[in-house]
Amino acid sequence: MTQIAIPNIGNYTVALATAVESLGIKPWASTATTPEALKLGTEAAPESVCLPLKAHLGHFIAADRAGVEYALMVNSVGTCRLRYYRHMIEQILKDLGLKIRIFGLGFDGFKPPLVRHFDPGPITFLKPLFHAGEQIRAIDEMETLAWKTRPIELAHGETTRVMNKLLLELSRCRTLAESRAVRRTTASRFATIAVDRSKKPLKVGLVGEVSFLRDKCLNKNIEYLLGDQGIEVKNFFSLGEELRNIARIVLLNKNRGRELLDIADRYLQTTVGGHALDSVAHSIRCAELGYDGMVHLAPCGCMPEVGVRPILKRVSQDKDIPILELSFDEHTCDVGITTRLEAFADVLRERRRKRAAVGVS
Amino acid sequence: MSDPCFLGIDVGSISTNLVAIAPGGEVLCELYRRGDGHPIDSVQACLAQLQEEAPGLAVRGVCTTGSGRMLAGAVVGADVVKNEISAHARATLHLHPDVRTIFEIGGQDSKVTVVRDGAVVDFSMNLVCAAGTGSFLDSQARRLNITIEELSAGAMLSQNPTTIAGRCTVFAESDMIHKQQVGHAQPDILMGLCHALVRNYLANVCAGKELKSPIVFQGGVSANQGICRAFRESLGCDIIVPRHHMVMGAYGAALIASRTGVKNTRYRGEKAATHKVVTKGFTCADCPNHCEIIEIRDGEEVIGRTGGRCGKWDGNGGGPRPQVDPVPDLLEMGVPEP
Numbered sequence: 001m002t003q004i005a006i007p008n009i010g011n012y013t014v015a016l017a018t019a020v021e022s023l024g025i026k027p028w029a030s031t032a033t034t035p036e037a038l039k040l041g042t043e044a045a046p047e048s049v050c051l052p053l054k055a056h057l058g059h060f061i062a063a064d065r066a067g068v069e070y071a072l073m074v075n076s077v078g079t080c081r082l083r084y085y086r087h088m089i090e091q092i093l094k095d096l097g098l099k100i101r102i103f104g105l106g107f108d109g110f111k112p113p114l115v116r117h118f119d120p121g122p123i124t125f126l127k128p129l130f131h132a133g134e135q136i137r138a139i140d141e142m143e144t145l146a147w148k149t150r151p152i153e154l155a156h157g158e159t160t161r162v163m164n165k166l167l168l169e170l171s172r173c174r175t176l177a178e179s180r181a182v183r184r185t186t187a188s189r190f191a192t193i194a195v196d197r198s199k200k201p202l203k204v205g206l207v208g209e210v211s212f213l214r215d216k217c218l219n220k221n222i223e224y225l226l227g228d229q230g231i232e233v234k235n236f237f238s239l240g241e242e243l244r245n246i247a248r249i250v251l252l253n254k255n256r257g258r259e260l261l262d263i264a265d266r267y268l269q270t271t272v273g274g275h276a277l278d279s280v281a282h283s284i285r286c287a288e289l290g291y292d293g294m295v296h297l298a299p300c301g302c303m304p305e306v307g308v309r310p311i312l313k314r315v316s317q318d319k320d321i322p323i324l325e326l327s328f329d330e331h332t333c334d335v336g337i338t339t340r341l342e343a344f345a346d347v348l349r350e351r352r353r354k355r356a357a358v359g360v361s
Numbered sequence: 362m363s364d365p366c367f368l369g370i371d372v373g374s375i376s377t378n379l380v381a382i383a384p385g386g387e388v389l390c391e392l393y394r395r396g397d398g399h400p401i402d403s404v405q406a407c408l409a410q411l412q413e414e415a416p417g418l419a420v421r422g423v424c425t426t427g428s429g430r431m432l433a434g435a436v437v438g439a440d441v442v443k444n445e446i447s448a449h450a451r452a453t454l455h456l457h458p459d460v461r462t463i464f465e466i467g468g469q470d471s472k473v474t475v476v477r478d479g480a481v482v483d484f485s486m487n488l489v490c491a492a493g494t495g496s497f498l499d500s501q502a503r504r505l506n507i508t509i510e511e512l513s514a515g516a517m518l519s520q521n522p523t524t525i526a527g528r529c530t531v532f533a534e535s536d537m538i539h540k541q542q543v544g545h546a547q548p549d550i551l552m553g554l555c556h557a558l559v560r561n562y563l564a565n566v567c568a569g570k571e572l573k574s575p576i577v578f579q580g581g582v583s584a585n586q587g588i589c590r591a592f593r594e595s596l597g598c599d600i601i602v603p604r605h606h607m608v609m610g611a612y613g614a615a616l617i618a619s620r621t622g623v624k625n626t627r628y629r630g631e632k633a634a635t636h637k638v639v640t641k642g643f644t645c646a647d648c649p650n651h652c653e654i655i656e657i658r659d660g661e662e663v664i665g666r667t668g669g670r671c672g673k674w675d676g677n678g679g680g681p682r683p684q685v686d687p688v689p690d691l692l693e694m695g696v697p698e699p
Contacts, residue, residue: 008649030649135393157672217650228672313569322483334670335428337484343484345445350480 001026004117005063005071005100007056008033010214011139012239014171018179019132020072023118023125026272028068029059031167037062042330044092051299051307051328052211053085053163055218056094064093065101071102072150082105107257131176138183140164140240143191147234150227151201160187160224201232205286207279208297212328213237219297220334222341226295229345236282237275267311276304280311287319290349294323297339322347362421363500364389368628369615371445371608372396372429372439375468375495376581378611379411381418384535384619386455390586393607400429401638404436408634420628424448424618426610428470430692433658435637435665438629443617444612450474450481452613453577456603461573464592464600466562466582467611469562470494485566487639493561495582497530501537501554503699505547509585518550521574527557555587576600579609630660645669 006016006029017027033055041058059070073086103117125356138303142163150159156237166186174180204226211221211234226233245256255270260281271277283294296306296312316323324344326337366389370684371378377400381390392410394672396403405429411418411681424441425434428447435440453463475483487493501599502512523545526536533554540550576598583606592600605612639658654674657665666674 022523032649035647160672216670221650223513224671249373310569326420339428339444339446340486346444346447347484349480351482354480 002070003028003061003063003066003068005029007073008059008215008217009210009239010216011143011167012214013166015135015139016134016238017171018135018173018255019128022050022128022131022174024172025070025118028063030065033059033346034062034123035217038186038217038330040065043164048162048301049085049088050209050219050302051330052215053089054212055083055215058090059094060089060093061098062109064098065341069101071100073102073104087153088335105155131179134176134183135170135173136240137242138170140238141165141183141186142190143235143327145186147223147227147232149190149193149195150224151230151232152195152197152199154196156228158193159190159227162193165189184217199230201230202292202345202352203232203234203290204348205234205291205294206235206284206296206297207282208275208326209299209302210237210275212297212299217329218299218339222337223333225341229342231345231348236278267315268308269355271311272304272307274302274304276308279305280315283312283315283321283323284319286317291321292352293344294321295344296323296325298325298327300327323353363417365421367417367615368409368420368423368437369448369611369613369618370398370423370427370433370439371610371614372425372427373445373447373467373581373610374428374470375499376607377407377427377433378608379407379430380605380608380611380615380621380623381415382612382615384421386616386619388605388612389418389672391605391608391612401431401436401640403491404433405634405638408437414492415692417451419624421625422618422621424624425615426614430663431667432655432657433443435667437633438627438664440612440623440627441617441621443595443614445470446472446474446484446486446544447481448610448613448617449556449579450476450613451607451616453579453603454479455616456605456612457575457577457601458576460575460601462570462576464562464578464583465578465580466494466578466588467580468499471562471566471582472603473572475570483570486570486572487566487648493527493558493565495544495580497558498532498554498582498588501534502529504693505551512587513587515548516555516585517548517590519546519548521549521586522552522556523549525550525553525557526691527561533557536586552587552591555585555591556595558592559588563595572596574598574600578602579606581607597660624635629664636660638664642668645674647673651674670689 003026004020006020006027008030009360011031013029013031017029037058038055040061041054044061045057047056063071086102086104093100108194146159146163152157166189170179170182173182207212214237214349223233223235248254263281263284268277268280279296286294312323326340326342365384366381369380375396377393377394377396382386382388390411393409394403394407402434423437423439424443425439426445427444430442449465450463453460458475458479464477465472471487473485474481489670499509502509523540526532536551576602578592583602589602636659637661638657643654646656650670652669654666654668656663
């Protein structure tokens with residue numbers, strides 16, 4: 001059976017794997033880059049490139065070693081270096097003498113090159129698309145509930161347990177109807193978790209580079225680390241939202257980027273690549289919505305995200321919202337990250353206490 | 362008759378510090394111990410030394426801090442495990458309630474904490490480079506074949522400090538060698554080194570932070586007179602080096618332990634100092650994260666685990682751990698044999 005390696009984008013990988021599987025191709029992916037793959041990528045890549053490239057590359061090398069013939073890579077929308085990285089990864093793989101062939105998920109023509117290659121016919125092509133769409137919707141719903149439930153759960157680890165169980169069930173669904181059934185039970189399943197409604201958890205938004213927002217290996221499972229300290233998070237990379245945006249661009253010629261540009265207008269008048277504009281715009285929006293703070297994740301040397309950091313500092317001052325900037329490198333030990341997150345949580349708690357004392361809502 | 366006390370233990374990269382305070386906050390005993398890379402032994406040695414120097418203390422609560430806080434917390438049976446940024450700030454606010462900026466330079470970390478109206482509002486830590494920290498000074502002292510104390514005293518003799526590149530330890534070192542060969546006097550080079558470290562610290566760690574006086578400078582490096590002088594000269598204002606400046610993290614931890622209202626301490630007492638504690642590492646294979654779990658054991662009893670990222674291996678010591686289902690293993694790869 002043909003095997004294809006798909007990129008790791010956190011829980012969304014489950015949906016991608018389902019889509020690929022219904023095309024009759026065996027997916028090779030995981031919800032987090034494994035440390036072994038990361039090591040392979042770090043060894044093969046030039047030292048100065050960003051960590052997401054090393055993670056992608058390592059994942060593909062590991063796939064090749066496992067006998068996988070093809071790989072899939074997102075490379076079209078957005079203008080960070082990742083776009084050009086597909087060619088770089090291809091070159092490195094070639095230099096290493098590996099046979100794995102990479103398809104871009106780009107829009108060069110009506111059919112993506114992957115579909116052109118396997119040519120499954122319109123019905124077999126559309127069905128998995130809808131199925132994956134349903135699963136992405138389900139995953140978005142689950143995550144939103146998990147972010148809200150984890151900080152107020154009474155039994156430690158209960159949210160993670162429910163979440164993982166639902167994901168497991170979702171990954172076993174073979175038809176659209178099954179996936180929809182799982183999605184419809186999501187809310188009631190989360191409702192069984194005993195919570196303390198009187199708690200008013202701190203609310204923190206996560207912005208930054210996509211791989212770091214989603215790959216639990218790269219971000220050290222930051223959603224859990226924050227939730228465990230009683231902080232409600234909102235992760236601002238949502239695949240469902242991105243796809244809806246693409247649909248809006250194609251069907252209605254309306255880009256969400258315009259809205260973001262309007263919000264960020266005083267600070268940034270253009271997209272600077274990646275999701276850097278999103279980081280700025282969401283930080284401004286969150287300050288207005290009364291979030292307690294923001295965490296900005298970026299790999300060392302990420303051109304767009306590191307580029308907007310001075311802007312984020314200004315936003316933080318002007319809008320009075322603390323922004324914690326986390327830079328990640330190949331460190332495998334998370335003590336540095338947890339120390340910063342814990343101290344940040346202390347700052348936010350103290351800030352809220354003081355504000356309550358002087359009567360600011 | 363035993364006096365009640367609270368312990369704070371700070372396990373840093375270079376030193377392990379212990380402070381015992383009375384419920385009112387007065388320091389009963391403070392220990393600073395240069396570590397030798399064996400955090401468990403260092404903690405136990407500190408506890409043994411505490412027994413000798415201040416016998417007859419009844420421990421009512423323990424808080425650990427520093428990068429080794431989880432491990433130390435398991436070894437001694439800590440009631441609170443706190444990050445060092447908050448611990449340092451607590452101690453500084455106790456001694457100098459009007460502080461507005463805290464500089465803390467330790468062995469491998471350097472931090473700046475911005476305080477306004479008695480509360481931490483912002484902080485920053487060095488990222489991935491150890492230039493501008495204590496280990497940089499240590500390695501240079503070793504290269505010059507002088508002790509760290511001699512480096513401190515030598516720098517104070519300088520009349521005309523030379524300029525040393527401060528971007529990175531490697532470049533700083535080659536710059537120093539050149540200056541030596543050109544014939545600069547050692548005190549001038551040492552003071553130049555201090556200036557380079559301070560310049561690096563102010564430019565990187567403090568980038569974008571509003572540094573308002575009063576400024577308090579603490580951490581292991583604050584014992585270095587040359588660095589203090591360089592700070593005064595660069596900032597053009599006085600900096601305060603507090604009492605207990607070497608052990609502020611531990612002091613803050615002790616204050617936190619005394620304020621949390623612990624009823625029954627989890628402190629392991631005699632056992633903490635004397636029992637042999639061993640650790641065992643293994644890789645959890647339940648999800649693709651492949652966390653490296655460290656199990657801390659006292660004989661057969663598991664007293665703690667560190668390294669997990671999902672809560673599965675948390676839980677209080679050997680107590681029942683929450684059941685967490687594995688996330689779907691799409692790869693079914695398993696884990697390579699160690």
